[in-house]
Amino acid sequence: MSAVNPYEAPQASLERPDADVGYDETSPFSPAGRFGRASYIAYVFGMYFALMLCAGIFMGIATALGDIGSLIGGALSIIVYVAFFVMAIIFMIRRLHDLNWSGWLSALTVVPIVNIIIAIPCLFFRGTAGANNYGPPPKPNRTHTIVAAVSILLVVGVGILAAVAIPAYQEYLQRASEVSQGMNQ
Numbered sequence: 001m002s003a004v005n006p007y008e009a010p011q012a013s014l015e016r017p018d019a020d021v022g023y024d025e026t027s028p029f030s031p032a033g034r035f036g037r038a039s040y041i042a043y044v045f046g047m048y049f050a051l052m053l054c055a056g057i058f059m060g061i062a063t064a065l066g067d068i069g070s071l072i073g074g075a076l077s078i079i080v081y082v083a084f085f086v087m088a089i090i091f092m093i094r095r096l097h098d099l100n101w102s103g104w105l106s107a108l109t110v111v112p113i114v115n116i117i118i119a120i121p122c123l124f125f126r127g128t129a130g131a132n133n134y135g136p137p138p139k140p141n142r143t144h145t146i147v148a149a150v151s152i153l154l155v156v157g158v159g160i161l162a163a164v165a166i167p168a169y170q171e172y173l174q175r176a177s178e179v180s181q182g183m184n185q
Contacts, residue, residue, distance in 0.1 A: 023139045031090045034098035036127055036138045042148040044091050045156075051084045092118075097134035098127035 026033035028043060035043070055077060062073030093103035099121060109115040130137055141149075 022136050024136050025139075026135075028094070029087065029090065031093045031103060033094055033135055034127065034132075034138045035091060035094040036098060036141055037095075037123065037125075038141045038145050038149040039138065040091060040095040040098075040122060041152060042145050044088060045152040046148065047084055047087055047091075051080065054080050092122060095122045095127075097132075098138060099125055100128045100132040100134065 024033045028035070028039070058073040058077045058080075061076075062070040065072065089106050089109070092106040092109065096103050096105050101121075105118055108118055127138065
C-alpha cells in the first residue's frame with residue numbers, strides 16, 4: 001500500500017509560466033513593445049479606413065474651393081499620408097517584435113513582392129508565447145478587438161469575392177442573353 005493520498009492537493013505550481021512577467025503596457029503608437037495578430041489587423045485596417053475618410057474629405061475641399069482648394073487638399077493629403085505611413089511602419093515593427101523578429105524587417109515593406117512575403121507572417125503567424133527578446137507578451141485581445149479584426153477580414157474577403165464574381169456573372173448574363181436571342185430567331 002502506498003503512503004501517498006490520491007485525494008491530496010497537487011504540489012505542482014499551477015501558475016502560468018508568464019504570470020510574473022505581466023503584459024506589454026507600452027502605447028500602441030510606440031515602436032517599442034508587441035502587438036498580437038488581432039490588434040495588428042484592427043489598428044492597421046482601421047487606420048487605412050481613416051486614411052480613406054481623410055482623402056475623401058480633402059477631395060471635397062479641393063472640389064469646393066477650386067484651384068486653391070486643390071493646392072490645400074493636396075498638401076493636407078501628403079501630410080496625412082506620410083503620418084499614416086509612419087504609423088503603419090510602427091505597427092509592423094510591433095507585430096514583428098511579437099514574432100521575435102527584428103523591427104528592421106519592416107524597412108523591406110517598400111520592396112515590391114517582399115512586402116507581401118513579410119505581411120503573411122504578420123497576418124497569420126502566432127506570436128511568441130510569453131516574454132521574448134522584445135518584452136512581455138501583448139495584452140490579451142478584448143472582444144471589440146477580435147470583432148473589429150474579424151469584421152475587417154470579412155469585408156476584405158467579400159470585396160475580393162465580389163470583384164471576381166460580379167464580372168463573371170455579368171459575362172454569364174451576356175452569354176445567356178445571346179443564346180436566348182439565338183433560340184428565339
